Amino acid sequence: MNNQYDQKQLEAAWSTGKAFVDRGRVAAYIPELAKQDPGQLGVSVCLPDGTFLNTGDTDVCFTLQSISKLFSLIVALCQNGPDEVFSRVGKEPTGDPFNSIIKLETIKPHKPLNPMINAGAIAVAGMIQGKGVEERLDSILDLLRKMTGNPDIRVNEEVYGSEKKTADRNRALAWFLKDSGVLTADVDETLDLYFRHCAIEVTAQEVARMGMVLAADGFDRCTGEQLFPQAIARICKTFMVTCGMYNASGEFAIDVGIPAKSGVAGGILATVPHRMGIGVFGPALDDKGNSVAGVKLLEQLSREWKLGIF
Numbered sequence: 001m002n003n004q005y006d007q008k009q010l011e012a013a014w015s016t017g018k019a020f021v022d023r024g025r026v027a028a029y030i031p032e033l034a035k036q037d038p039g040q041l042g043v044s045v046c047l048p049d050g051t052f053l054n055t056g057d058t059d060v061c062f063t064l065q066s067i068s069k070l071f072s073l074i075v076a077l078c079q080n081g082p083d084e085v086f087s088r089v090g091k092e093p094t095g096d097p098f099n100s101i102i103k104l105e106t107i108k109p110h111k112p113l114n115p116m117i118n119a120g121a122i123a124v125a126g127m128i129q130g131k132g133v134e135e136r137l138d139s140i141l142d143l144l145r146k147m148t149g150n151p152d153i154r155v156n157e158e159v160y161g162s163e164k165k166t167a168d169r170n171r172a173l174a175w176f177l178k179d180s181g182v183l184t185a186d187v188d189e190t191l192d193l194y195f196r197h198c199a200i201e202v203t204a205q206e207v208a209r210m211g212m213v214l215a216a217d218g219f220d221r222c223t224g225e226q227l228f229p230q231a232i233a234r235i236c237k238t239f240m241v242t243c244g245m246y247n248a249s250g251e252f253a254i255d256v257g258i259p260a261k262s263g264v265a266g267g268i269l270a271t272v273p274h275r276m277g278i279g280v281f282g283p284a285l286d287d288k289g290n291s292v293a294g295v296k297l298l299e300q301l302s303r304e305w306k307l308g309i310f
């Protein structure tokens with residue numbers, strides 16, 4: 001079984017990554033994330049037949065953070081269609097850090113450049129429909145529960161509370177968006193939804209399965225269900241290539257060549273079209289906010305298994 005992808009090669013890539021964990025630091029601007037163990041590293045691969053290859057810390061829970069921006073985008077696109085969504089958020093990479101405010105004012109019209117930066121994801125959260133924050137969050141949780149096959153996927157309340165207390169930069173972004181007319185929903189509710197979806201908790205193995213659904217264009221081979229349209233999967237995968245690794249996306253596209261999205265808790269969701277989903281967890285981050293060991297691990301895995309899409 002799976003002899004095309006050797007467990008030993010996965011372990012070798014994990015060891016290569018592991019040697020880099022002390023080159024990074026856990027995110028500290030969200031105090032709860034600073035409690036994570038920087039030495040952890042896990043990688044899980046989900047294959048089209050639903051089998052997994054796992055190495056390291058693949059059942060440790062961590063929060064999605066920016067990886068969740070993919071799923072709020074999917075929900076917003078399903079509910080509103082691309083014309084409405086892209087009237088409020090752009091399709092271009094920024095070259096700036098994920099929480100940057102600078103281009104919001106200098107670029108006209110003042111809409112955020114893409115949905116993978118904080119400003120863009122806050123604009124997307126403002127487009128999610130539902131009665132209150134709970135109902136809006138449920139539409140994201142429902143999607144993730146189906147994608148992971150885990151009905152218990154939930155928000156980590158400590159991380160959510162910790163970000164909420166310290167998120168002045170995100171508040172500034174949201175109020176700027178409100179002023180420029182991009183955000184028409186209630187600012188506090190929109191931020192609350194954004195903080196909560198960032199704090200949704202998963203394991204690397206669950207992330208691998210989510211990556212496999214994207215690799216299969218929204219089709220869940222485990223249940224035979226099309227969870228979202230192929231056209232939306234295509235939009236997500238393209239954003240992953242151009243903006244998924246923040247302002248290191250170009251370098252990652254050259255060195256690894258796989259559509260991927262990272263988060264500041266140390267997760268990376270990678271998706272190799274039609275072949276596999278990969279979930280990585282390594283909370284020590286480089287200066288751009290990507291898992292330092294995770295990137296090295298993926299670089300080696302991509303080379304060994306010829307996963308690059310270019």
Ligand SMILES: NC(=O)CC[C@H](N)C(=O)O
Binds near residue numbers: 064163170198264
């Ligand atoms: N890059 C990230 O993962 C950022 C997400 C985090 N919740 C924030 O808004 O700062």
